[in-house]
Each structure stands twice: as structure tokens, then as C-alpha cells.
Amino acid sequence: xxxxxxxxxxxxxxxxxxxxxxxTYAFGYSVFFYLFFLIFNTSFTIMGVDVGDFLKQxxxxxxxxxxxxxxxxxxxxxxxxxxxxxxxxxxxxxxxTETERYRILLFFAVFGFEILVLFxxxxxxxxxxxxxxxxxxxxxxxxxxxLTDHTNSFIFQILYTLVLVIVFGSIFYSLYRKxxxxxxxxxxxxxxxxxxxNHGSYLIGIIYFVLLLWQNKNYQNVHLKTYIGGIIFIxxxxxxxxxxxxxxxxxxxxxxxxxxxxxxSADSLRYDKxxxxxxxxxxxxxxxxxxxxxIFYHDHHTTIPRTFPSWADLLTGKYSMSHKIxxxxxxxEEQKRIGSNEFPTIFQILKTLGYQNYAIGSFAAxxxxxxxxxxxxxxxxxxxxxxxxxxxxxxxxxxxxxFLTGTVFGGGMYLSEIDGLSxxxxxxxxxxxxxxxxRFSGDSNFSITYFSSVIHFPYSPAYPHYKRYTxxxxxxxxxxxxxVDPTDSKSPTESExxxxxxxxxxxxxxxxxEVGEILSYLKDKDLYDKSIIILTxxxxxxxxxxxxxxxxxxxxxxxxxxxxxxxxxxxKDSNLGLVTNTHFYGITSSVDIYPTILDYLxxxxxxxxxxxxxxxxxxxxxxxFDRLVYAETGIWFSDMGDxxxxxxxxxxxxxxxxxxxxxxxxxxxxxxxxxxxETIAFAKHRSIQSKNFKLIYIPTRxxxxxxxxxxxKDPLNKNNLYPNHxxxxxxxxxxxxxxxxxxxxxxxxxxxxxxxxxxxxxxxx
Numbered sequence: 001x002x003x004x005x006x007x008x009x010x011x012x013x014x015x016x017x018x019x020x021x022x023x024t025y026a027f028g029y030s031v032f033f034y035l036f037f038l039i040f041n042t043s044f045t046i047m048g049v050d051v052g053d054f055l056k057q058x059x060x061x062x063x064x065x066x067x068x069x070x071x072x073x074x075x076x077x078x079x080x081x082x083x084x085x086x087x088x089x090x091x092x093x094x095x096x097t098e099t100e101r102y103r104i105l106l107f108f109a110v111f112g113f114e115i116l117v118l119f120x121x122x123x124x125x126x127x128x129x130x131x132x133x134x135x136x137x138x139x140x141x142x143x144x145x146x147l148t149d150h151t152n153s154f155i156f157q158i159l160y161t162l163v164l165v166i167v168f169g170s171i172f173y174s175l176y177r178k179x180x181x182x183x184x185x186x187x188x189x190x191x192x193x194x195x196x197x198n199h200g201s202y203l204i205g206i207i208y209f210v211l212l213l214w215q216n217k218n219y220q221n222v223h224l225k226t227y228i229g230g231i232i233f234i235x236x237x238x239x240x241x242x243x244x245x246x247x248x249x250x251x252x253x254x255x256x257x258x259x260x261x262x263x264x265s266a267d268s269l270r271y272d273k274x275x276x277x278x279x280x281x282x283x284x285x286x287x288x289x290x291x292x293x294x295i296f297y298h299d300h301h302t303t304i305p306r307t308f309p310s311w312a313d314l315l316t317g318k319y320s321m322s323h324k325i326x327x328x329x330x331x332x333e334e335q336k337r338i339g340s341n342e343f344p345t346i347f348q349i350l351k352t353l354g355y356q357n358y359a360i361g362s363f364a365a366x367x368x369x370x371x372x373x374x375x376x377x378x379x380x381x382x383x384x385x386x387x388x389x390x391x392x393x394x395x396x397x398x399x400x401x402x403f404l405t406g407t408v409f410g411g412g413m414y415l416s417e418i419d420g421l422s423x424x425x426x427x428x429x430x431x432x433x434x435x436x437x438x439r440f441s442g443d444s445n446f447s448i449t450y451f452s453s454v455i456h457f458p459y460s461p462a463y464p465h466y467k468r469y470t471x472x473x474x475x476x477x478x479x480x481x482x483x484v485d486p487t488d489s490k491s492p493t494e495s496e497x498x499x500x501x502x503x504x505x506x507x508x509x510x511x512x513x514e515v516g517e518i519l520s521y522l523k524d525k526d527l528y529d530k531s532i533i534i535l536t537x538x539x540x541x542x543x544x545x546x547x548x549x550x551x552x553x554x555x556x557x558x559x560x561x562x563x564x565x566x567x568x569x570x571x572k573d574s575n576l577g578l579v580t581n582t583h584f585y586g587i588t589s590s591v592d593i594y595p596t597i598l599d600y601l602x603x604x605x606x607x608x609x610x611x612x613x614x615x616x617x618x619x620x621x622x623x624x625f626d627r628l629v630y631a632e633t634g635i636w637f638s639d640m641g642d643x644x645x646x647x648x649x650x651x652x653x654x655x656x657x658x659x660x661x662x663x664x665x666x667x668x669x670x671x672x673x674x675x676x677x678e679t680i681a682f683a684k685h686r687s688i689q690s691k692n693f694k695l696i697y698i699p700t701r702x703x704x705x706x707x708x709x710x711x712x713k714d715p716l717n718k719n720n721l722y723p724n725h726x727x728x729x730x731x732x733x734x735x736x737x738x739x740x741x742x743x744x745x746x747x748x749x750x751x752x753x754x755x756x757x758x759x760x761x762x763x764x765x
Contacts, residue, residue: 098349119408128405181227195237231652261355261448262518265537266453270563295618316346321743323342358437361450382420390417405421459509557709584617693731
């Protein structure tokens with residue numbers, strides 16, 4: 001072939017050209033594997049729910065949108081393979097082995113490299129491939145077992161790094177042989193591909209290759225100094241981001257200096273996991289250290305064990321029955337109430353003090369972009385039908401997944417939608433974003449809400465954490481993950497339950513590692529002592545205690561789903577900062593956090609709030625009155641199964657029949673039918689509890705049922721004492737008073753009738 005160039009009298013070799021066949025090979029390779037995996041590895045089952053009919057309905061109406069989203073996945077694949085084929089071509093080019101056979105070797109080189117990368121990804125994130133190995137092709141599960149149990153991720157990293165060392169070595173060999181222009185061009189080419197890969201700039205990369213292959217030999221005439229300048233420029237671009245955030249932060253300062261507010265939260269973190277010991281060691285050693293500097297509220301409860309409404313309650317200080325975000329899929333008029341004059345968030349109030357507010361999170365943090373919480377920057381995934389379709393398409397491409405998730409030398413920026421994968425529980429990228437925001441914020445007033453999803457099902461900590469507390473001899477479908485199937489009421493075996501709980505504990509440890517790295521960074525940057533640090537969770541998780549099943553939001557029995565940790569560390573230079581290692585045992589609610597922050601910052605509010613400032617607890621261990629806190633269930637995703645709560649509920653359709661895709665709202669998935677929304681609100685189980693007792697209100701078609709439990713003697717809520725206990729009537733009266741007051745509900749017999757949906761718009765005007 002004619003791409004070797006001609007030796008000039010000066011010994012300079014022309015820059016080599018990449019034959020256009022490289023583009024042809026990469027395109028054919030991409031098309032083949034894209035279609036192959038699309039046909040044989042596509043599933044529309046999510047968390048045990050078949051969304052196939054739902055997506056078909058969506059795709060039929062919005063096929064053009066689907067075409068765009070799936071094309072994005074193919075274009076990323078095409079760029080990756082263009083890069084790999086061009087890199088694999090370099091040694092053939094330099095050593096002059098471009099024979100007919102080299103084309104076959106080129107394909108094997110690319111495929112072999114991808115297999116090495118894929119095996120490393122199997123070891124790092126086996127959960128991502130869980131559906132492939134355990135639900136679609138379980139016959140291949142032995143390969144995954146072998147790789148995770150008997151190999152190390154570094155083995156494969158070393159192997160494919162050696163491949164790149166050979167490529168770089170061939171380039172330097174070219175420079176050694178005085179082929180200066182050839183070597184510098186190839187070095188620039190590799191650096192440019194590395195930069196584009198690191199930033200996920202696949203469209204720019206494809207344009208670059210089109211120009212490269214289209215120009216053919218024309219770019220051989222580029223001056224030598226241009227290549228040297230290009231190399232220096234690319235190297236500068238690599239290191240520039242490391243300085244940019246710090247330089248920007250240096251010039252940022254607030255007119256009024258207030259303490260940074262850091263909220264650290266994990267989805268599904270249970271109270272009883274903080275300080276839990278396994279084999280004599282705590283599974284939360286870093287959170288334990290935070291305890292020594294703060295106040296631990298031992299009996300803290302979320303108002304609703306579902307992520308979106310729970311955060312809405314925490315950040316507005318109002319109940320979901322007031323602001324109407326009562327499920328994960330609120331309608332537009334419900335979303336708009338958050339951040340309104342009636343329901344301002346804590347971050348909107350902080351803005352008046354000059355704060356810049358940021359949210360950082362993984363897949364469960366997709367709630368933050370969907371309402372006006374008052375964030376100036378949201379580094380978290382979004383959620384809509386387009387994104388869900390793209391995710392399912394991307395998950396089918398197992399050769400591409402390592403590049404999408406950052407297994408290969410960084411990366412992971414190609415498709416922001418991949419951040420929303422529930423199976424990608426790698427917290428290192430979230431911690432890096434936290435550090436970046438801190439550097440960017442500099443000495444200004446700022447808050448960061450850090451929300452990890454690693455503890456949320458399917459409990460997906462990355463390597464090596466998923467091995468920490470699990471049974472190494474267990475080989476089954478729960479070895480690496482456990483989805484919740486809302487239609488399956490069958491309880492796993494004892495060994496399976498033990499494995500699932502081991503996964504959960506391993507995920508807790510992984511989150512604790514994230515907390516430890518964040519706290520160390522804050523200390524290194526002299527921010528720890530200056531900050532208000534709040535550690536909590538949106539809800540807990542049932543893990544097969546008694547008949548409670550697995551998951552959250554379906555019922556209010558037991559302590560596991562509403563009781564979550566709350567730790568508050570105040571700035572050291574404040575009077576409260578001198579109060580350390582304090583334990584408060586009185587019952588508290590997530591709506592208490594809002595007035596506590598306002599109270600500390602001396603920001604008075606004219607609004608009536610259901611919560612109480614926890615500054616009132618300083619120096620105490622309990623309330624001096626009988627405090628009561630409220631909670632309610634979320635939405636039931638399924639109308640199937642033999643669970644106890646399915647027998648205790650007012651029926652309405654499953655989640656797929658409730659949903660609507662709303663194109664004008666960026667294809668968000670919402671429950672828009674007012675009849676369904678009113679039914680969901682009416683059917684909710686509600687509870688009110690004191691330090692010692694809990695009452696649960698359960699509306700059914702046969703009438704309202706009540707359950708009353710002694711929280712101390714009967715934490716699993718097995719023995720219903722209603723109506724014989726002396727305290728039952730007081731709690732019942734208090735529950736009705738609470739709901740009538742904050743929801744403007746009516747009472748018909750014993751039923752609580754929520755205010756009509758039509759009142760939402762009237763009250764918002």
C-alpha cells in the first residue's frame with residue numbers, strides 16, 4: 001500500500017495516512033455487533049416488570065425519538081471502533097507488515113482488546129451484566145463466577161495496557177528511526193483520541209476521522225512544527241481542568257461568609273446499619289468518626305419511604321400531603337408546587353444569603369432535575385422515556401459497556417444517560433464530582449447535597465466491595481445483585497436471604513468509604529470544621545424481616561423502612577460546634593431538618609411548619625413532651641402478588657397502566673389522570689408514632705383497619721394491640737388531626753378523604 005511515505009534527503013518521513021479501509025472495517029464491525037446484541041441481548045424487563053408493551057406504545061407514537069436515541073448508542077460504538085482500528089493499525093504501519101493477512105489480524109486485535117476490557121469490566125461491575133448472565137443466558141454464569149472469584153481486575157488492565165505500550169513503543173521506535181513526522185503525527189493522533197475518549201466527545205471524534213480519511217494523503221504536507229504544537233496543546237488540555245476549577249474558585253467569594261452546608265445521604269440507608277459490627281468490626285467506620293464530632297438522633301424517621309416525595313418533604317419542611325409530590329411520577333402541576341411561594345425549599349432561602357447550591361448523585365438522584373429544588377447546578381442523571389430507551393439499548397451492547405462506564409482509562413462520559421443505570425454503583429465518580437464542586441466554589445457561600453444510590457436495590461457496590469460481606473461459596477442469581485420484583489411474593493431461602501443482606505451490608509460499607517473520602521477531603525481543604533454536615537437517608541429498606549419482604553414504600557410495618565440515621569455536625573467556631581458526641585433518643589422527623597437549618601442561620605419564617613428545630617434538643621437526650629411523627633406509604637408499583645399489604649389495600653392499576661409519557665415535558669413519565677392520583681392518595685396507608693407506640697391507618701374496600709404496635713417490645717410489629725391498648729385512641733385522634741390540618745382532608749366515617757386534585761391549581765395561584 002502507498003502509505004509508507006518516501007525517505008527525503010533530510011531523513012524526514014512523511015506523515016502516514018490511514019487507509020480508508022479503516023473506516024470501512026470499523027463501520028462493518030460496529031454494525032455487525034450492534035445488530036447482533038440488539039437482536040440477542042435486548043430485554044424490556046426492569047426490576048421484574050416487563051415494560052415491553054409500555055415501550056412499544058411509546059415507540060409507536062414517537063419512533064423518531066427512539067431512532068435518535070438508539071443512533072446515539074451506535075455512533076458511540078462507531079467512534080470507539082474507529083479509534084481501536086486506527087490504533088491497532090499503527091504497529092502494522094510502522095513495521096511494514098501490511099499484507100493481505102493483516103486485515104484479519106486487525107479484526108482479531110480489536111476483538112481481543114475488547115474482550116480484555118470486557119473481562120475487567122465483569123470483575124469491576126458484575127451487576128451491570130447481571131441480567132445477561134442470570135436472566136437471559138444463565139448458562140454463561142460460570143464465566144462470571146470464575147472471573148470474579150479467581151482473577152483480579154488489574155490482571156486485565158495490565159494486559160490491555162501492555163497492548164497500548166506496544167503501540168506507543170512502535171511510535172517511539174519510529175521516532176528513533178528518524179521518522180520524525182510519522183512518529184509525531186501518530187503520537188498526536190493517540191493523544192487526541194485519548195482526550196476525546198476522556199471527555200466522551202464521540203461526535204467530534206467521528207468528524208475528525210471523516211476529515212482524516214477523506215483528506216487521505218493531503219495532511220502529509222502539514223508542517224512538522226504544527227504536529228509539535230498540536231501535541232503540546234493536547235497535553236495542555238489534559239491538565240487544564242485540574243487548574244481551572246481551583247483558579248475559578250480562587251476568584252469566587254461571597255459577600256457574607258456563612259458556613260458551607262454539606263448534606264450527605266444514601267438511598268435506603270437504615271438506622272441500624274450505622275455502627276453495626278460484623279466479625280467485630282463496624283461496617284461504617286467513617287460515619288462512626290463523624291458521630292464523634294456531631295449529634296446522633298437515634299429515633300429519626302422519614303415521612304414517606306419513596307425518594308422523590310421524601311426529598312420534597314425534607315427540603316420544603318412540609319408533608320407530601322401538603323405539597324402533593326406523593327409518588328415518583330408527579331404531574332407537572334404537582335412538580336411546580338415545589339419551589340413556589342407556598343413551598344420554598346431550603347436552598348432557595350439559602351440563595352438570599354448568597355449561597356450557590358449544588359446536587360451530586362447517581363441514578364436515584366434523577367429526582368433533582370425534575371422539580372425546582374433551588375440548585376444552581378445538578379450533577380445527576382435525569383429520567384424520562386427517551387433516557388430509559390437509550391439505557392436499555394446501551395445495556396444490550398456488552399462490548400460497548402466498558403467504554404460507557406469508564407472501565408478503560410477513565411471515559412464514562414460518552415452518554416450522560418448511563419449515570420442513571422441502577423446497576424452502576426461506583427461511587428468514585430461521585431466523590432470526584434464532589435471535590436470538583438468544592439474547588440470550583442472556592443471561598444464562596446455554597447451547599448452540596450451528595451446523594452449516593454449504591455445502597456438502593458439492586459445493592460451494587462463496585463469491586464472489591466461486593467465481596468466484603470457476602471458468602472464466597474454462594475453461587476446463584478443473587479451473587480452480585482438483587483432487584484426487587486414487585487410481583488413476586490415468594491420469600492427466598494435462608495441462604496439467599498443471607499446473601500442479599502450481605503450485599504446490602506457491602507453496599508453500606510461502600511457508601512461509608514465515599515463518606516470517608518469526602519470527610520478527608522474537607523479536612524484537607526480546611527472546610528470540615530467550618531461546615532454544617534448533615535448525614536441522613538431518604539428512607540430505609542425491608543430485608544425479609546418477618547413478612548415484610550424486600551424494598552420500601554409498600555407498607556409501614558416494622559422499623560426498617562422509615563427509621564433512618566440523622567447526624568448533624570455544626571461548625572467548630574459556633575457554640576453548637578463545641579457540643580460533640582451527643583446522643584438524642586427522642587423521636588424526630590425528616591421535616592425537622594428544614595426548621596433546624598433556618599434556626600441555625602437565624603432566618604425567620606412566617607410559614608407554619610410541621611417540624612421542630614432540633615436546636616431545641618441541644619443538651620437534652622429526649623423531648624420534654626410526647627412527640628408524635630407522621631408517615632405514609634408510597635405508590636404500589638404492582639397489583640399482583642400474595643404480600644400482606646396487597647390484601648390490605650384499595651386496588652388501582654399497576655404502574656405501567658398509570659403512567660403517561662408527556663412529550664411536551666421532555667418525554668417525562670407522569671401520572672396525569674386526576675382520578676388515579678386521587679385514588680392513590682386515598683388508598684395510602686398512614687401512620688403516627690411516638691417514642692413507644694405506632695398506629696397504622698389502612699383503608700380497604702371493607703372499611704378502615706387499624707394496627708397498633710408497641711415499638712419497644714414488638715419492633716417487627718407482629719402483635720396488633722388495637723383497639724384494646726389505652727394509648728391507641730390518642731394516636732388515632734392525633735393522626736386524624738394531623739391529616740385534616742396539613743392535607744385539608746375530610747373525614748367520612750373513618751375514611752380520610754384527601755382534598756381534590758382540582759384544589760392544587762387553585763391553591764397555587
